[in-house]
Amino acid sequence: MTGLSSMPKQREVFEFDLSQCPQKRAACGGLDPPRPEPFKQQVRNEITKAGMRSLVVFFIALCLTLSASVSKAQEVAVYPKNAEDRISRDALRAIFSKRLQKWPDGTPVTVFVLSDRSPLHIAFCKQVLNVFPHQLRRAWDRLVYSGTGQSPLEVASESEMRERIATTPGAIGYLPDKGQDDQVKILPVR
Secondary structure, three states, rough: OOHHHHHOOOOOOOOOOOOOHHHHHHEEEEEEEOOOHHHHHHHHHHHHHHHHHHHHHHHHHHHHHHHHHHHHEEEEEEEOOOOOOOHHHHHHHHOOOOOOOOOOOEEEEEEEEOOOOHHHHHHHHHHOOOOOOHHHHHHHHHHHHHHHOOOEEEEEHHHHHHHHHHOOEEEEEEEEEOOOOOOOEEEOOO
């Protein structure tokens, strides 16, 4: 035991020249970090510019694609003999959330919708009703599960929607914006 304790402890000392190693100089001495060479800086600038241009072009293309697919639902269609000439957004929201059950003339309202995943349904909910489709679904489910109401009648296609609205008194639904329609009456939203 005396042999181990009598040995002097040696420290390992590492010496290095900070001027030869810029990384260690910056880490250890807190001096200026190494600066990239002019060529490397120029390459970085060009890559950044090209990346930004590509990113801007991508976002413009994405916005144009989304606006083209979202602007599909613009018209509210009703039964051709409906007495209404226009409808307010609030009344439309109340009808599609199934809170308003009758037209002003006393005719029961029959609501037709496409599936929740239909692009036309999504666009109609967001643009015309100013609600998300899941919010409508939640309101309908609440009515059904509480036993106080029914969800709207779901149709499989736009042509079926047009046909069902044209033949059902008190019907309301939505169609893509295609101008005048002879089968159904189009109501402007005010």
